[in-house]
Amino acid sequence: MSFLRQVARNVSRVRAFSSTTVARKDLVQDIYLREIKAYKPAAVAKDAHVGVVKSYSLPPTPRVPVLPTDLASALADYDATEPTKAPVAQAESTSVEEAGGADAFLTFLEADLPKVEAHH
Numbered sequence: 001m002s003f004l005r006q007v008a009r010n011v012s013r014v015r016a017f018s019s020t021t022v023a024r025k026d027l028v029q030d031i032y033l034r035e036i037k038a039y040k041p042a043a044v045a046k047d048a049h050v051g052v053v054k055s056y057s058l059p060p061t062p063r064v065p066v067l068p069t070d071l072a073s074a075l076a077d078y079d080a081t082e083p084t085k086a087p088v089a090q091a092e093s094t095s096v097e098e099a100g101g102a103d104a105f106l107t108f109l110e111a112d113l114p115k116v117e118a119h120h
Helices: 002-016 027-038 071-080 101-110
Strands: none
C-alpha cells in the first residue's frame, strides 16, 4: 500500500510541472476583433463630391514663340547700346581712427550713459 501512495505522490508531482500551457483568452482582443468585424461604413452618395471638387478644364494651348523678322538688326542695336550702371553709394565709415583717434574713443567710453526712463 505504501508503494501505491509513493507512486501517487510522484504522479501528482509530475503533473504539477506540465509543459503544456493552458490556452488563455484575451478578452480585450476578442472584443476588438468583434467590433472590427461588425463595423459597416456608411454608404457615400455618388454625388457627394459636387460643390467640393472643381471641374477640370485643360489650360489653353501655348503659342509657338515667333522670332522677329529683322533679328540681325535687333542684335546689332543691342550690341551698340552701352550698359547702364547703377550709382555706387559711398558707405559712411564710423571707424574710430577716422573720427578722431584713440583720444576721442576714450572720451566716448568715459562719457556717462543716458538714464533709461521706465515706461509705466
